[in-house]
Every structure is written in C-alpha cells, then in structure tokens.
Amino acid sequence: xxxxxxxxxxxxxxxxxxxxxxxxxxxxxxxxxxxxxxxxxxxxxxxxxxxxxxxxxxxxxxxxxxxxxxxxxxxxxxxxxxxxxxxxxxxxxxxxxxxxxxxxxxxxxxxxxxxxxxxxxxxxxxxxxxxxxxxxxxxxxxxxxxxxxxxxxxxxxxxxxxxxxxxxxxxxxxxxxxxxxxxxxx
Amino acid sequence: xxxxxxxxxxxxxxxxxxxxxxxxxxxxxxxxxxxxxxxxxxxxxxxxxxxxxxxxxxxxxxxxxxxxxxxxxxxxxxxxxxxxxxxxxxxxxxxxxxxxxxxxxxxxxxxxxxxxxxxxxxxxxxxxxxxxxxxxxxxxxxxxxxxxxxxxxxxxxxxxxxxxxxxxxxxxxxxxxxxxxxxxxx
Numbered sequence: 177x178x179x180x181x182x183x184x185x186x187x188x189x190x191x192x193x194x195x196x197x198x199x200x201x202x203x204x205x206x207x208x209x210x211x212x213x214x215x216x217x218x219x220x221x222x223x224x225x226x227x228x229x230x231x232x233x234x235x236x237x238x239x240x241x242x243x244x245x246x247x248x249x250x251x252x253x254x255x256x257x258x259x260x261x262x263x264x265x266x267x268x269x270x271x272x273x274x275x276x277x278x279x280x281x282x283x284x285x286x287x288x289x290x291x292x293x294x295x296x297x298x299x300x301x302x303x304x305x306x307x308x309x310x311x312x313x314x315x316x317x318x319x320x321x322x323x324x325x326x327x328x329x330x331x332x333x334x335x336x337x338x339x340x341x342x343x344x345x346x347x348x349x350x351x352x353x354x355x356x357x358x359x360x361x362x
Numbered sequence: 363x364x365x366x367x368x369x370x371x372x373x374x375x376x377x378x379x380x381x382x383x384x385x386x387x388x389x390x391x392x393x394x395x396x397x398x399x400x401x402x403x404x405x406x407x408x409x410x411x412x413x414x415x416x417x418x419x420x421x422x423x424x425x426x427x428x429x430x431x432x433x434x435x436x437x438x439x440x441x442x443x444x445x446x447x448x449x450x451x452x453x454x455x456x457x458x459x460x461x462x463x464x465x466x467x468x469x470x471x472x473x474x475x476x477x478x479x480x481x482x483x484x485x486x487x488x489x490x491x492x493x494x495x496x497x498x499x500x501x502x503x504x505x506x507x508x509x510x511x512x513x514x515x516x517x518x519x520x521x522x523x524x525x526x527x528x529x530x531x532x533x534x535x536x537x538x539x540x541x542x543x544x545x546x547x548x
Contacts (some may be wrong), residue, residue, distance in 0.1 A: 245503035248492045280546040287542045291480070291535050298481045299488035306434045306489040310496075311504070317431035318497070319440045320506040349477050352538065356473045360466040 202274040202362070205354045208347050209270050213263035215344035216297065218255035222337035223249055223304070228330035241330050248303040249334065255300030256341055259293045259348075266290075275362050287355045294348040301341035308335050387547070388460040391540045394533050395456050399449035401530035402483065406442035408523035409435055409490070414516035427516050434489040435520065442527055445479045445534075452476075463548050473541045480534040487527035494521050500529030 221241050233305045243249040266289070269282060311331055314322035324331040382427060416425045425437050429435040452475070499516055500508035510517040 193453060217417070241503065246501060247495070256502075282488055284546055288539050291477070291538050294477070295480060295484045295535060298484040302485040302488040303492040306492045307496075310493075310506070315432060317427065318506075318509050320496070320504075323504050345481060349481060352477050353470075353474050356470055356542055356545060359542060360470055 199274060199277065201354050201358045202270070202277070205351055205358065206267070206274055208351050208354070209263050209267055212269075212344045212347040212351065213260050215321045215340040215347065216256040216260040216263065219301075219337045219340035219344065220253050222262060222333055222340065223256070224253050226326050226330055226333035226337065230326055241327055242304060243334070246307055248307045251339065252300040252304035252337075255296045256344070259297045259344065262289065262293055273358065280359055280362060281334055283359050283362070287352060287359070290348060290352045290355060294345060294352060297341060297345045297348060301338060301345055304334070304341070305338050385460060385463065387540050387544045388456070388463070391537055391544065392453070392456045392460055394537050394540070395449050395453055396544040398530045398537065399453075400531040401447050401526040401533065402446040402449065405487075405523045405526035405530065406439050406446060407525065408438050408519055409442070412423035412516055412523065414513050416512055427513055429520070432493055434493045438486040438490035438523075438527065441482045442530070445483045445530065448475060448479055457546065466545055466548060469541055469545050470547070473538060473545070474536045476534060476541060480531060480538060483527060483531045483534060487524060487531055490520070490527070491524050494524060 226249075228241045230241060243253060248349050266286060269286060273279065273283060273286075308331070310320055310322075311327070311334070312322055312324050314320050412429050412435075414427045416427060421500050429439060452472060455472060459465065459469060459472075494517070496506055496508075496511070497520070498508055498510050
C-alpha cells in the first residue's frame with residue numbers, strides 16, 4: 177500500500193504541469209544564449225572593423241580613424257568579446273539544464289555570471305552610445321564639436337554596432353529572468 | 363503512527379539547515395537594498411547639485427555650468443532617481459520575504475525588476491563615466507579638449523557622484539544573485 181502510494185506520487189510529480197514548463201524555459205534560455213552570442217559577436221566585429229581614411233586639407237596628408245582612437249570604443253569591443261566568449265562557453269551547461277532539470281547549483285552559477293555579463297555589456301554599450309551621441313551632436317557647452325560630418329562611414333558603423341549590443345543586453349536580462357524562473361520551478 | 367511520522371517530518375523540515383539560511387539571505391538582501399538606495403540617492407544628489415560659475419575673460423561675463431548641460435548627466439540623474447525610488451518602494455516586499463519564506467512568485471517579480479534596475483543604473487553610470495573621462499582627458503583624435511582645467515569643482519562633484527552609482531550597480535548585482543539563492547532554497 178505504502179509503495180503504491182509512493183509510486184503514484186512520483187508519477188504525478190513527473191506529469192505535473194509546472195514541471196513540464198521547466199524544459200520549455202530551459203530551451204528558451206538556450207536559444208536566447210545563441211541570440212545574445214550572435215549579437216555581441218556582430219557588435220564587436222562591426223565596431224572592431226570600423227575604420228575610415230580621411231584626406232586632410234590636400235590629398236597628400238591622410239588621417240586614419242579607427243575604433244581604438246577612442247577608449248570607450250575599445251572598452252565596447254572588449255566587453256562584447258568577453259560576453260560573446262562567455263555565452264558560447266555557457267552553451268554546454270545551458271544544454272545540460274535542458275536535459276537535467278533539477279540542478280539548482282549549476283543554475284545559480286550561471287545566474288551569477290549572466291548578471292555580471294549583463295552589467296558588462298550594458299556598461300560597454302552605454303559608454304559607446306554616449307560617445308556616438310557626442311560624435312553626432314557634439315556639445316556646445318563643453319565646446320566639443322560633432323565629428324560625423326567628416327567621418328561619415330565611421331559614424332555609421334559605430335552607430336550600427338550599438339544596436340547588436342543593446343539587443344544583447346536586453347536578451348541577457350531575459351536570460352537572467354528565465355534562469356530565475358527555472359530555479360523557482362525546479 | 364502515520365500522524366506521528368508526518369509530524370516528525372515537518373519538525374525536521376523546519377530545523378533543516380538549508381531553511382535556516384533562507385532568512386539570512388533575505389535579511390542580507392533587505393540590508394543591501396538600503397545600501398543601494400542610499401548610493402543611488404547620494405549619486406543623484408551629488409550630480410544634480412553639481413554647478414559651477416566660471417568668469418569668462420573679464421568678471422563681467424559669467425558662465426553657469428550645470429549637470430543639465432550634458433544630456434548623459436541628465437540621464438544619470440534620472441536613472442539614479444528612478445532606481446532609488448524603486449529600491450525604497452521594494453523595501454516592504456523585501457521585508458515580507460524576511461518574514462514569509464516560501465513566496466516564490468513575488469520574489470520572481472522582484473528579481474525581474476532588480477535586473478531591469480541593474481541595467482538602468484549601469485547604463486547611467488557608464489554613460490556619465492565616459493563623459494567624465496572626456497572632461498578630464500579630452501580626446502585629441504576627435505579634437506575634444508578637456509574642460510576640467512576651467513571647471514575644477516564641477517568635475518570633482520561629477521567624478522565623485524560616479525562612485526555611489528557604481529557601488530549601487532554592484533550592490534544590485536548582489537541583490538539579484540541573493541534573490542536567486544533565496545528562490546533556489548525556498
């Protein structure tokens with residue numbers, strides 16, 4: 177009698193509607209990691225390859241403008257590269273969570289690192305965004321003139337690279353939240 | 363016999379070492395919220411009151427420099443004010459978690475909002491930090507000259523206000539992680 181009730185208890189546990197959604201959340205998280213990894217990679221590459229050669233006064237003197245001329249853009253490339261590397265390395269562990277549901281400790285490790293990466297990507301994107309804004313608009317109070325008239329394609333590449341990074345930061349937020357949901361249901 | 367075993371089972375559940383640490387984590391989280399609220403408030407106030415009157419050429423023309431002259435500093439003040447208001451409003455719910463342990467849904471709501479606030483505070487601090495860096499160092503490639511020689515006290519206040527914001531962002535990371543730990547143990 178006791179064995180029977182124990183067995184039926186276990187069966188109902190596995191078929192529980194809450195448990196069946198765990199895997200759904202884990203699969204969503206796994207997919208979001210791919211998206212975030214792609215976004216950070218695209219951002220790092222778009223910013224890293226942003227370059228423009230500007231002729232100064234005459235065609236004899238040329239100015240080569242690269243992302244590394246501005247420290248915030250260098251930080252942006254480093255932050256996105258680190259986040260991309262982490263996201264790729266976290267894929268196996270995330271896949272393990274799709275298969276094995278109730279491993280709370282390894283989920284906690286991922287949540288901790290995800291939160292740190294969210295802060296890193298947001299910081300990089302935000303620092304670069306303020307420089308891109310200054311490059312476009314300038315600031316008359318600080319006497320900083322806009323540089324995008326001369327550096328048209330450089331400004332376009334750097335502005336475009338922000339999109340991938342902000343999308344990745346948003347996706348990392350979703351990953352952190354879905355991890356918390358997974359933990360609460362496992 | 364059955365009733366007895368059930369009772370003993372419940373008693374051992376309450377005295378379980380993992381459960382006794384839940385409250386510890388919840389109290390830590392509650393304390394961290396105070397710290398983060400104080401940090402964001404101090405940052406918003408330090409930046410919001412940063413002002414300097416600079417005499418131009420002769421003493422007859424004066425220039426009044428405020429935080430609102432730079433849009434990133436305005437964003438910084440807004441981000442820190444919003445985060446401070448949220449943190450103060452979240453204190454009652456956080457206190458409720460200290461008393462009532464196993465409420466996962468309200469914890470998930472807090473984790474979601476904490477993650478969003480972490481991103482907001484990090485973005486504000488990072489955007490302001492890149493402007494403070496430019497104000498101190500300038501950038502010769504973009505032909506942006508440093509403005510801190512003329513605006514000494516303004517630069518000091520804005521640089522100082524970054525500290526509270528970055529500390530708050532770090533504390534918000536700890537809050538998110540400790541929430542996840544609370545969820546995993548409840």
